[in-house]
Amino acid sequence: xxxxxxELVFPCFLGLFxxxxxKKKQNVISSFTVGAxxxxxxxxxxxxxxxxxxxxxxxxxxxGAFSYFLRYLLPLLRAIRIPDGIAELILLRPxxxxxxxxxxxxxxxxxxxxxxxxxxxxxxxxxxxxxxxTIMVYFGVxxxxxxxxxxxxxxTADGIVILLSVLFVNLxxxxx
Amino acid sequence: xxxxxxxFLLSGLGFFLAQGKGEEIIxxxxxxxxxxxGFVLKLLFLTAFFSGIIQIGEDAGMVxxxxxxxxxxxxxLFKTKNPDIxxxxxxxxxxxxxxxxxxxxxxxxxxxxALDEANNHNETPSDDMxxxxxxxxxxxxxxxxxxxxxxxxxxSTNPASVVLPVILVSFxxxxxxxxxxxxxxxxxxxxxxx
Numbered sequence: 001x002x003x004x005x006x007e008l009v010f011p012c013f014l015g016l017f018x019x020x021x022x023k024k025k026q027n028v029i030s031s032f033t034v035g036a037x038x039x040x041x042x043x044x045x046x047x048x049x050x051x052x053x054x055x056x057x058x059x060x061x062x063x064g065a066f067s068y069f070l071r072y073l074l075p076l077l078r079a080i081r082i083p084d085g086i087a088e089l090i091l092l093r094p095x096x097x098x099x100x101x102x103x104x105x106x107x108x109x110x111x112x113x114x115x116x117x118x119x120x121x122x123x124x125x126x127x128x129x130x131x132x133x134t135i136m137v138y139f140g141v142x143x144x145x146x147x148x149x150x151x152x153x154x155x156t157a158d159g160i161v162i163l164l165s166v167l168f169v170n171l172x173x174x175x176x
Numbered sequence: 177x178x179x180x181x182x183x184f185l186l187s188g189l190g191f192f193l194a195q196g197k198g199e200e201i202i203x204x205x206x207x208x209x210x211x212x213x214g215f216v217l218k219l220l221f222l223t224a225f226f227s228g229i230i231q232i233g234e235d236a237g238m239v240x241x242x243x244x245x246x247x248x249x250x251x252x253l254f255k256t257k258n259p260d261i262x263x264x265x266x267x268x269x270x271x272x273x274x275x276x277x278x279x280x281x282x283x284x285x286x287x288x289x290a291l292d293e294a295n296n297h298n299e300t301p302s303d304d305m306x307x308x309x310x311x312x313x314x315x316x317x318x319x320x321x322x323x324x325x326x327x328x329x330x331x332s333t334n335p336a337s338v339v340l341p342v343i344l345v346s347f348x349x350x351x352x353x354x355x356x357x358x359x360x361x362x363x364x365x366x367x368x369x370x
Contacts, residue, residue, distance in 0.1 A: 010276055013233075013274075023236075024235075028236050032228035034231045035227040035231025035282075040223075042223065042282060043216070043224070046285070051212050052209055053210040055205060058204055059184065059189065059205070062188075062200075062204050062205075065188050068346070080196050085181045103327060104323075105329075111328075113326075113330040114337075118330075119338060122327060122342075123345055126322075127349065128258060128344050129315045130223070134309065136177060137281075138288050138312060139288070141288050141317075143298060146299055149301065149360055150313070151177055153313075154313035157314050164349060172341050
C-alpha cells in the first residue's frame with residue numbers, strides 16, 4: 001500500500017508541472033532544454049570529483065586496507081551491539097552508495113531481512129546518505145576548499161544514526 | 177576531505193605493495209575508472225532530464241509556490257534573504273523528503289552554486305552552505321522506498337516494518353546535526369571576531 005503510494009508521487013508531480021506550465025502558456029519544451037543544459041554543465045563540472053572518490057575508494061577497498069582497519073574497529077562496534085556481519089556495510093555507507101547496496105543485499109541473504117542484522121542494516125542504510133560523496137560533489141560546483149566543518153558534522157550525524165538505530169531496533173523489535 | 181582522499185590512496189597503494197601485488201594496482205584503477213565512466217554517463221543524462229523537468233516547474237511558478245510553503249521553516253534556519261536561493265533550497269529539500277533523489281541532485285547543485293555566488297566564491301563555506309549540505313548528507317526521505325524494495329526482494333515478511341524507526345532515527349539525527357552545526361558555526365564566528 002505505502003509502496004504503491006510512493007510510486008505515484010513522481011508521475012503526479014511530472015503531470016502537475018506540465019499542466020501548470022500549459023495553463024500559464026509557457027513553452028514547455030524550451031523550459032526543458034534550458035534546464036537540461038544546466039544539468040549537463042553541472043554534472044560535467046563535478047566529474048573530476050566523482051572520479052576522485054570512486055578511484056580512491058576502489059583502491060582502499062580492494063587492496064585489503066579497508067578490511068585491515070575494520071578488524072581493529074570490530075570490538076568497538078561489538079560494544080555498541082553491532083554484529084560483525086554488518087560492520088563493513090556501516091563503514092562503507094558514507095563512501096559508496098552502490099557498494100553499500102550490494103553489501104546490504106548480502107546481509108539479507110546471509111542473515112535474512114527480518115533478522116536483527118537485517119533490520120539494523122536496513123534502518124542504518126535508510127537513515128544515512130553517502131556523506132563523503134555528497135560533500136565532494138556538492139562543494140565541487142563551488143569555490144569552497146575548506147570542508148572540515150561540514151565533514152565533521154556529516155560524519156557525526158552518521159555516528160548518531162548508528163547509535164539511535166541500535167536503540168530503536170532493539171525497542172521496536174525486541175528479541176525473544 | 178583532503179586528508180581522507182590522500183589516506184585512501186596512500187593506504188591502498190601501501191597495502192597492494194606490501195602484499196607484493198603491485199601489478200594489480202593498475203587493474204584496479206582501470207576497472208574503477210571504467211565503472212566511473214558508466215556511472216557518470218548514466219548520471220549525466222538522468223540529471224539533465226530531471227533538471228529539465230524542474231525548470232518546467234520553475235518557469236510555471238511551482239517552485240516559488242513551494243518555497244512559500246517551506247518559507248517559515250527556512251527563514252529560521254538560513255540567513256539568505258534571496259528568494260531565488262531559498263526557492264532552490266526548497267526544491268532540493270522537498271525532493272529529498274519525497275525520495276526523488278534524481279531530482280534532488282540538480283536542484284541541490286544549483287542551490288549550492290547560488291550560495292557560492294553569494295559567498296563570493298570564497299574558499300571557506302558560508303554558514304548557509306554548511307547548513308544546506310546537511311539536508312543532503314542526512315537522509316530525510318519520508319518513505320525509504322529503495323530499502324523496502326530490497327527487503328521485499330529478499331523475502332521479508334513485512335518490508336515496511338522499518339519505516340517508523342527509520343523516520344525517527346533520521347529526524348533525530350537531522351536535529352542533532354543542525355544543532356551541532358549551528359554550535360560550530362557560532363564558535364567559528366566568535367573566533368574570527370576575536
